[in-house]
Amino acid sequence: MKEDFWTTAEAEYQKRLKRYARVEVVEVKDDAALLAAVPARGKLVALDERGELWSSPDLAAFLAKEAAHGAGDALVFGIGGAEGFGEEVRRRAVKTVAFGRITLPHRLARVLLLEQLYRSLSILRGEPYAH
Numbered sequence: 001m002k003e004d005f006w007t008t009a010e011a012e013y014q015k016r017l018k019r020y021a022r023v024e025v026v027e028v029k030d031d032a033a034l035l036a037a038v039p040a041r042g043k044l045v046a047l048d049e050r051g052e053l054w055s056s057p058d059l060a061a062f063l064a065k066e067a068a069h070g071a072g073d074a075l076v077f078g079i080g081g082a083e084g085f086g087e088e089v090r091r092r093a094v095k096t097v098a099f100g101r102i103t104l105p106h107r108l109a110r111v112l113l114l115e116q117l118y119r120s121l122s123i124l125r126g127e128p129y130a131h
Contacts (some may be wrong), residue, residue: 005023006111010100010110010111013114013118014114017118017121020118022123025110027079031085034076034089034090038092039073039076041078043073043074043076043094045076045078045096046078046080046085046089046124047092047097047098048085048089049080049098049100049102049103050097050098051095051098052095052098053098056116056119056123057123059116059117060119060120060123062095063075063117063121071092073125078093079104079106079109081106099113
């Protein structure tokens with residue numbers, strides 16, 4: 001990321017998330033590369049403006065359900081481009097979720113995803129959200 005403020009925000013949420021889960025950020029160039037990056041037993045969640053609208057508690061419930069049934073399977077969150085994902089990615093995804101019907105810059109969407117993962121895991125632990 002070129003802008004320091006995005007890098008700083010991402011690093012802050014990755015640091016916070018270390019208490020709860022192993023999080024790795026990987027950039028890929030297209031849908032095919034994303035599909036290739038999903039482990040065989042991994043579950044893909046596609047972030048696309050055409051997806052379901054979730055609240056933070058909805059995401060927390062999804063994470064809890066996946067933790068209970070996943071037996072260590074990796075959850076991969078893919079952030080779609082300005083046009084969203086192609087049909088192949090949407091078929092492979094276990095869920096397609098939107099942060100709203102707006103289009104966000106990739107870097108902002110990444111920070112937002114990391115923040116929401118942190119918030120959801122805080123919810124699951126019954127911990128207050130640390131701003």
